[in-house]
Amino acid sequence: MALIIYLIVVGFFSFLLVLLRFLCCPHPVKIPIKGRHVFITGGSSGIGLALAHQAASSGARVSILARNLSKLQEAKKAIRKATGVDVTVYSADVRDMEAVRSAIDAAGTIDVLICNQGVFTPKELLNVDMEEVKFTLDVNVVGTIHLIKAALPKMKAAVGGLPRSIGIMSSQAGQVGIYGYTAYSASKFALRGLAESLQQEVISDNIHISLIFPPDTETPGLIEEQKSRPEITNILAGSSGGLKAEDVAEKALAGIQSGNFIVSCNFLGHMLSVSTAGLSPQRSCIMAFIELFSIGLMRFIGLCFQWNWYGVIAKYRKEQVNKSPVTKVDTKKHA
Numbered sequence: 627m628a629l630i631i632y633l634i635v636v637g638f639f640s641f642l643l644v645l646l647r648f649l650c651c652p653h654p655v656k657i658p659i660k661g662r663h664v665f666i667t668g669g670s671s672g673i674g675l676a677l678a679h680q681a682a683s684s685g686a687r688v689s690i691l692a693r694n695l696s697k698l699q700e701a702k703k704a705i706r707k708a709t710g711v712d713v714t715v716y717s718a719d720v721r722d723m724e725a726v727r728s729a730i731d732a733a734g735t736i737d738v739l740i741c742n743q744g745v746f747t748p749k750e751l752l753n754v755d756m757e758e759v760k761f762t763l764d765v766n767v768v769g770t771i772h773l774i775k776a777a778l779p780k781m782k783a784a785v786g787g788l789p790r791s792i793g794i795m796s797s798q799a800g801q802v803g804i805y806g807y808t809a810y811s812a813s814k815f816a817l818r819g820l821a822e823s824l825q826q827e828v829i830s831d832n833i834h835i836s837l838i839f840p841p842d843t844e845t846p847g848l849i850e851e852q853k854s855r856p857e858i859t860n861i862l863a864g865s866s867g868g869l870k871a872e873d874v875a876e877k878a879l880a881g882i883q884s885g886n887f888i889v890s891c892n893f894l895g896h897m898l899s900v901s902t903a904g905l906s907p908q909r910s911c912i913m914a915f916i917e918l919f920s921i922g923l924m925r926f927i928g929l930c931f932q933w934n935w936y937g938v939i940a941k942y943r944k945e946q947v948n949k950s951p952v953t954k955v956d957t958k959k960h961a
């Protein structure tokens with residue numbers, strides 16, 4: 627009897643795995659980077675610089691793009707010193723379509739395009755002026771669209787041969803909204819819509835999209851951000867811990883090379899990705915299997931996180947009210 631139950635259970639799960647393997651689209655793919663052209667934006671600092679180092683030491687031909695030429699030259703020198711590889715640098719602002727187009731035309735066909743540039747000014751929506759909101763959306767979203775539009779024709783035209791990839795750097799704040807990230811989260815969530823639609827448009831050209839979701843990562847950008855980040859944002863963003871730029875670069879490159887659509891960088895990140903899987907493509911039948919059986923539990927854990935976060939927000943609000951005598955009197959008057 628026990629043997630029969632065992633066989634039924636094993637048979638059911640094996641059948642499910644085979645079914646998922648058939649269902650999961652697009653199918654798994656491997657994207658080699660050795661000897662191929664990897665073009666990284668924001669490659670002069672933080673995560674982009676770490677990506678450039680690692681791509682160069684994996685034997686790729688690397689190009690990096692950013693605005694500041696002297697920072698680019700510095701990065702080039704550091705990468706040459708560490709790896710012996712000479713990267714090509716392009717100075718351009720991703721907000722400027724013409725500048726992007728001429729950099730990408732000069733670079734030649736790209737095998738792996740990593741749109742990693744990004745800006746973040748954490749502030750409550752009422753404290754951020756429209757200039758800053760538009761700047762964030764322009765660099766993070768419109769800039770990424772400029773890059774892809776400029777690179778895609780040549781990537782598509784290179785028919786046959788090895789698969790190509792477009793990596794897009796989102797953030798865990800592109801999977802869940804976080805206090806203080808109204809503009810930033812809007813920009814990072816936008817990249818998901820872009821990535822999901824684009825994957826359908828380019829799959830027939832053997833081009834594969836990876837969307838990367840890092841937690842707080844030690845970079846010059848984060849140091850700058852932390853000078854003015856609201857305390858509540860610090861606490862909420864801190865829920866996912868922190869990583870070094872090298873670790874994020876390693877996860878991102880591994881995810882790109884495995885052709886994963888969603889690339890998470892730490893354990894909570896994997897949980898976050900399962901709980902926000904939605905209708906995004908899933909190439910791995912094993913991951914689909916895990917999602918199928920754990921999404922309910924992840925939703926429960928997610929609700930616990932929200933409970934904790936709303937508690938933090940309420941506590942800070944109360945402290946603020948207590949600190950300000952005027953508000954205190956006002957509250958009493960209205961009670």
Ligand SMILES: NC(=O)C1=CN([C@@H]2O[C@H](COP(=O)(O)OP(=O)(O)OC[C@H]3O[C@@H](n4cnc5c(N)ncnc54)[C@H](OP(=O)(O)O)[C@@H]3O)[C@@H](O)[C@H]2O)C=CC1
Pocket residue numbers: 667668669670671672673674691692693694695697718719720721742743744745746765769795796797798839840841842843844845846847848
């Ligand atoms: N650090 C973190 O905690 C996290 C970061 N991320 C994301 O990772 C990416 C990289 O972040 P991080 O390494 O911290 O960033 P940094 O601030 O350290 O570096 C940003 C890079 O982008 C370039 N850049 C900025 N604006 C433009 C522009 N308009 N045109 C071209 N290049 C530009 C910068 O060069 P220059 O100024 O010379 O143009 C620089 O090379 C971003 O998309 C960010 O949102 C996601 C999650 C966490």
Ligand SMILES: CCCCCCCCCCCCCCCC(=O)[C@@H](N)CO
Pocket residue numbers: 746797798799802804840841842843847848851862863864865866894895897898901924925927928931
């Ligand atoms: C099952 C549920 C699990 C839930 C886990 C939730 C943890 C979410 C934390 C979100 C952190 C956002 C950090 C953004 C970092 C960033 O992009 C800035 N540093 C700007 O660069």
